[in-house]
Amino acid sequence: MNGAAKVPLLSLEEALAHLVARAAPVPEVEHVATQAAVGRVLARPVRSDIDVPGLDNSAMDGYAVRCADLPPDGDVLLRISQRVAAGTLGMPLEPGTAARIFTGAPLPPNADAVVMQEDCTETGERVWIRRLPARGLNVRRAGEDIAAGTDILPAGRKLRPQELGLAASVGLARLPVRRRVRVGMFFTGDEIVMAGEALAPGQIYNSNRYALAGLLAAMGCAIEDHGIVPDDLEATCEALRRAAGESDLVLTSGGVSVGEEDHVKRALAREGRLDLWRIAIKPGKPLAYGQVGGAHFLGLPGNPVSAFVTFCLIARPFILRLQGVQEVAPKGCQVRAGFSTRKPDARREFLRARIEDGPEGSIAMPYGNQGSGVLTSLCWGDGLLEIPPGRSIERGEWVRFLPFAELAG
16 A cells, blocks of 8 residues: 555536536637638627518419409409519509419518419410418418527527528628637647658557547637657656647646656646546546636547547537637437446446447447547447446436537537
């Protein structure tokens, strides 16, 4: 016994609560063209000054009518008094007449329904109405989508193409968004080299640099890549200062354990502040959080799968909050397990898995090798299957599934 106190494991929820509480959204606001705002986060609520639609209009190609002119059986011959196309305004509809109307065209005054053209037969200047419509049939009411003066998008919303379309529908050419989160990253280790370089004995390619840069880019971050730093304390301190000086967050993988060559931990202690947490998840137990000057620091595990999973589960929610997003936890979904496991782990486990068709419907199947260095499991899988701590899983049991489309998009 060496007398050292054993550090308790934090739950995933505890770790996220600690981190998210420290992540104040970046304060600067930019006004960007709506067309270029996909992936950005709204800094303020967005309000509409207009009704959408602006006028009652037709939802169909057909004939605008006055329901009072139609007999109960709906079979009547009406004179066509006008033609109303989208973008034009019709005249008040005369009693005993119909207006030829097209999708999106404003409803003529006095008209109260549109009979679609399939239920009508046009004969010269007249039309047979063969179906009795109810008032309001095939009519889009003014403001039924958006009423003037209402907020259409809340602050903290990460903008997707559909939100851009909604903003454009009320005439907004520019949107107020928070500036991009700046992330500086570097990697330590004399054993890692870049793809394309020759491998010396004992060296490995730096896959984490590519995977993490891709994850950050997918989140819309501004990335400053400081490359590979030698296993040297002074070099690590210099890289840390440089990255922190121009970033909101410094991100590394590996180098924060107790090994003699793990200099990131000692550099953080010298240049700033470091908290080293052990989280009750598998893969990805070790996580370092700290601050250097005005920048946050996150140190992810070095094993490729551990780094990827820890980024998705922990770093991503943290960065989302820095971006100003309010809802940062992944939603996931429930799926049936297509397997059984009777080796419950004390930690919450996230298996790389994919959805397949089984006799009982869609099922989740894990990759055969769940090692933390097996990158093929991430490419083979559709997402992460969450196994609660201390639980055996029986085939057919409902389990939580986190799609990569949600975690890494």
